[in-house]
Amino acid sequence: MNPRANLSPSVNFYRIATACCALYVVAQVIQEVAFRNGINDAAAGEAGILQRLLPLDQFRLAVILISFFPILVAFTAVALRRIRSSPAASLLGFTFSFEFVTSEVSTRSIDLFLVSRKWAVEYHSAASPAVQQMIAGRVQLWADSVGAFYFVLLAGHLLASACFAIATWDGDRWNRIVAVAFIANAIRLAGRIAEGYLGQSWLDAVNNVVYFPAVILIFSTLTAWLWKQTQIVQKTEAR
Numbered sequence: 616m617n618p619r620a621n622l623s624p625s626v627n628f629y630r631i632a633t634a635c636c637a638l639y640v641v642a643q644v645i646q647e648v649a650f651r652n653g654i655n656d657a658a659a660g661e662a663g664i665l666q667r668l669l670p671l672d673q674f675r676l677a678v679i680l681i682s683f684f685p686i687l688v689a690f691t692a693v694a695l696r697r698i699r700s701s702p703a704a705s706l707l708g709f710t711f712s713f714e715f716v717t718s719e720v721s722t723r724s725i726d727l728f729l730v731s732r733k734w735a736v737e738y739h740s741a742a743s744p745a746v747q748q749m750i751a752g753r754v755q756l757w758a759d760s761v762g763a764f765y766f767v768l769l770a771g772h773l774l775a776s777a778c779f780a781i782a783t784w785d786g787d788r789w790n791r792i793v794a795v796a797f798i799a800n801a802i803r804l805a806g807r808i809a810e811g812y813l814g815q816s817w818l819d820a821v822n823n824v825v826y827f828p829a830v831i832l833i834f835s836t837l838t839a840w841l842w843k844q845t846q847i848v849q850k851t852e853a854r
Contacts, residue, residue: 624695629845632692635685636838642682647827649675667735680723687716693779696844701782708778715771730757766812773804793840796833803829
């Protein structure tokens, strides 16, 4: 028996990783349904604050927040699966994806539990316009801060995608397919960075239209690839 084989993740781990990636896709679908049923992610001012009180918006925010925990499992599975053939790219891919996920979780936790469930409630129940104006100023400062911080988040995700594309690209057809998906994700993220931080505002409409179908296609492809790895590992363990 090869002693190094015992260090490899089991088939059950890849099954869990497949389910985790699928959960992220489901979360994105739930968010899109919320957007199509009255939730406006671009809402600002009083409308944006009061929208935060809606159960549908809080449910959306909670689902998206939770979805970043399982997607890290999926990224870990990619890194572990390719670490022997592409150790540097796999390790860097995991490092950048960890930075991306922790940034998302931190930002979205504050956004949900402080801004939506505390400040928005205080704004709605404020006894005077002066108090409302003060709270609205906090919310706007938070929105501006998130806008600036998102560069780090997007850059981490872009670099993770680029590294995983390198790690998965080889002669195997399935590996090339998922590598192309990672490349597509890196291009999508480069478009968002160019729009938000390099002055290419004309990309705003394109990014808004592309976001949902691109994310669903990319992460559905990753889900399918992880399921394929499950089958490969299962056959290996059966020998």
